[in-house]
Amino acid sequence: MAQALSVLSSKRRTLGPLVLLLFFALYKNKTTITNFVQSTLKDPNAQQTASSKHKQKQARKKVGVNATFFRQMAKMLPICIPSVASRETGLLTALAVVLIARTWLDIWFSAFNGQVVKAIVSRNREAFISKAIFEFGLMMWPMSIVNNCLKLTISALALCFRERLTNHAHNQYLNGITFYKIANLDNRLQNADQLLTQDIDKFSENLSHLYSDIAKPLVDICLFAYKLGEAIGGEAPVFMIAYFVMSGIVLRAFSPPFGKYTAIEQKLEGDFRFTHSRIIAHSEEIAFYGGGNREREVVDSSFRKVIINIKTYPKSVHSEICQWHIRLCPCKILRNHDCLLSPDDPFEFHANSAHSLKATHHMGEANTDPAKLMEDYSRNSSYLVNLSQAVGRLILTGRDLTRFAGYTSRVSELFDVMRDVGDGKYSRTMVNPEKGAANINESIDTTHMKGRIIIQDGVINFNRVPIVTPNKDILLKELSFRVETGMNCLISGPNGCGKSSLFRILGDLWPLWGGTVTKPAASQLFYVPQKPYLPLGTFRDQIIYPDSREDALKKGYDDEQLMGLLKVVHLGYLVDREGGWSAVQDWAEVLSGGEKQRVAMARLFYHKPQFAILDECTSAVSIDVEAIMYQYARKAGITLFTVSHRTSLLRHHEYLLRFDGEGHYEFRELDPEDTNTAFGFGHGKTQTSDKYEE
Ligand SMILES: Nc1ncnc2c1ncn2[C@@H]1O[C@H](COP(=O)(O)OP(=O)(O)OP(=O)(O)O)[C@@H](O)[C@H]1O
Structure with missing residues (x-):
């Protein structure tokens, strides 16, 4: 008691x-x-x-x-x-x-x-x-x-x-x-x-x-x-x-609510880290613009949010x-x-x-x-x-x-x-046009889409395929064209009309909303972008990416064979200059813009696909070397789709796919002399960007 x-x-x-x-x-x-x-x-x-x-x-x-x-x-x-x-x-x-x-x-x-x-x-x-x-x-x-x-x-x-x-x-x-x-x-x-x-x-x-x-x-x-x-x-x-x-x-x-605070804290830490990653990724551009102070504001503001969150909590x-x-x-x-x-x-x-x-x-x-x-x-x-x-x-x-x-x-x-x-499902925040500019979250299940893909060698055929962005913006209601081996095709049109989007659909990056796409297996399609990706690794890896050295040897490519490809793109000097095939460098920093684009072309020749998509990928290459590369591709049996505004490229193509940027397109045989209609000159939205031709 x-x-x-x-x-x-x-x-x-x-x-x-x-x-x-x-x-x-x-x-x-x-x-x-x-x-x-x-x-x-x-x-x-x-x-x-x-x-x-x-x-x-x-x-x-x-x-x-x-x-x-x-x-x-x-x-x-x-x-x-x-x-x-x-x-x-x-x-x-x-x-x-x-x-x-x-x-x-x-x-x-x-x-x-x-x-x-x-x-x-x-x-x-x-x-x-x-x-x-x-x-x-x-x-x-x-x-x-x-x-x-x-x-x-x-x-x-x-x-x-x-x-x-x-x-x-x-x-x-x-x-x-x-x-x-x-x-x-x-x-x-x-x-x-x-x-x-x-x-x-x-x-x-x-x-x-x-x-x-x-x-x-x-x-x-x-x-x-x-x-x-x-x-x-x-x-x-x-x-x-x-x-x-x-x-x-x-x-x-x-x-x-500690759980919520922790989730917010981690998200803010991620944003802060991202601001620094961007500075590293774009250091050259920022340095040229003298953007240090502006970037500092961005980084400081992100860091302030982290601190405020910790203090408020x-x-x-x-x-x-x-x-x-x-x-x-x-x-x-x-x-x-x-x-x-x-x-x-x-x-x-x-x-x-x-x-x-x-x-x-x-x-x-x-x-x-x-x-x-x-x-x-x-x-x-x-x-x-x-x-x-x-x-x-x-x-x-x-x-x-x-x-x-x-x-x-x-x-x-x-x-x-x-x-x-x-599983083919994605969710994104989109602008709802019916409710003004209010954002809505929409889930999209691509497994229920009506588009059909047929795998067949030697042909790319689009049959009534709509070009739709992930935001569901319709760039083109229906696109139909057929390109067979040996028919190089030039693609032109104003900025933002959907040229790259077409290839994203062809490469299965974006979902196929409708129609039928006939194309060879993924390994027979190759994409060469304007800014080529240079992986971590040796100089050899830059040419054979994403293959390993063993894969390359199995395909019959030793260093001597690879040197042959480098010479086609006029880069034979690089191996000695950079310390041999096994030299490891930050290649994106070491190579010039034109060298990077030519490395990417050598990579294309190494893989030798049936079809290649060249998306403005020779914009920094001189016209003479560009011509040599196009001729080599034809000899190697690679059929090209080229997105470019360069008139010098007309003679390397037989067909033209031209978008007008207003939901229309034309697909026809190309007249190499007809530069006006090929690039839509006179059309308000079309522009050329060929600095070498002047
Ligand atoms: N990931 C994405 N999500 C939503 N919309 C996108 C995405 N990528 C591109 N778009 C939009 O799709 C439209 C077409 O873009 P695309 O890159 O195909 O243009 P393009 O014709 O290749 O232009 P350019 O000549 O400038 O390269 C643009 O309006 C663009 O804003």
Whole structure:
């Protein structure tokens, strides 16, 4: 009874933190309260704002420990732990063993503490030396080994999770042209690079910690509660656990939406990183324009958003309240509890210890030996502190779990988008013409589209194919033409009329909305853009990309053969200049614009496809070398589609496909002398860009 009264009196002290929490919750929810007051006063404007805000809120995804989180985890966990016989299961088991060992050592340490205190109080020199020096010295070894094993196992587990998730993500991201679709068709993900690198890493690290953060306190609670029950009866652990459960519920109810904050934080970090990546990618252009200051504004503004988000987010205030309420407050209460008197006050201790232990000692008669009482005090106090810390840690893990939900939401969205895009579904925000300029989110399922593809060698045939952008803008209602091997075709038209779009449809980058496309297999179509892509690797890799050296040798191309191709494009000098075929450089920086375009043409000759699409890809090449390259292509049996405004190219083509930019086109045989109609001269929108011909 005395104990119960004491517990009640201690409870008063918990009101302080609860009041603080209430204020904190009111502060946090002030927007909600304002909305509530406004709607109660029936202000129509306020109501409208509240309703539109509500719609916006609904539209925004809720990130937290909810049903969605558990669904997402149910999909992610099998990726992280693929089977019972996996490395991860082994590490999880090892971690469980280490955690139990750690708790066992904590229990040993609590008992040891008591014995050392007893030795000091009873002035037993021998016991003190054997305990404090020998036993403690001996136990330091397993303690440090267990602690290190704990850290090592957790980081090994995080690494395994990261490896699994990253491999899974790479398999999906680099499967076919998923990476292109994510960047160009679907606009749900911004900065996929941040998701694939940082977010997966953070998710893995948090997941591995979460396991130990949940498992360790649970083991601690069971063992320390049992030990404490044995020593002083069941009331103290029961009261303590009840106190913490209540605190947990209150803290959980009033805690800020950590999951949402984490998701926003990661997105802003991704945007910030993107601003820097752009500076690296476009350093030359920015330097020529002297755009350093402008870029600085962009980078600073992005960084400011990151900082403001972190500062606005009352993480530290909440964390302090939690720490105080959960860790320190109960310890203080329990220290003041009548069974555990202040050791600073030995007289009071002596006077009250017998009564206290009698009241709380489960084992029956209290011992009045001060040394024994001191030992019990020290050991039980240690059990209590450990128990309180374990329950406190478990509750704080709830907060970490909410933050973890933020990473889970981002990584899971990455996997969802990759899966959708891989299945031919994409979603994008489009301008809704019926509702002014309002943006709408539209999901497009390309698997239900009516377009048909027929694979056939030696021909490209478009039969009533609409040219439609991913935004569903119709550039051309129907396009029909047929080109067979040997019929080079020039494509002309004003900017933005859909020339490149035609090839995106031909190359399966964009969905086919209707009609029939007949074309050879993908390996027999080759695309050469105006700005050629130069991969990481050796100079040889630039010519044979995406083949490896082994592939090239299998096709009969050794370095000598490759040199033959380089000579066709007048680049034979480059091999010596750059240090040989195996030299590795940042080729995009080292080569000039014309050299890059000629490397791309050498690559075309190496692959020798049936058809090639040359999209303004010789704009920086001199006319004489350009002519040599076109003649070589014809000899090699490569049929060309050329997008260009250069009149010098007319003689290399037999057919013309001309768009007028207003939804019309013509397909006809080409008269090499007829430069006016070929390029639509006189048409307001058409322009030439041939700097070499003047
Ligand atoms: N990923 C995309 N999403 C939405 N619209 C796009 C996308 N790419 C291009 N477009 C739009 O499609 C239209 C046609 O673009 P396309 O690149 O085919 O033009 P083009 O005829 O090749 O122009 P240019 O001669 O300037 O290269 C343009 O209005 C462009 O804005």
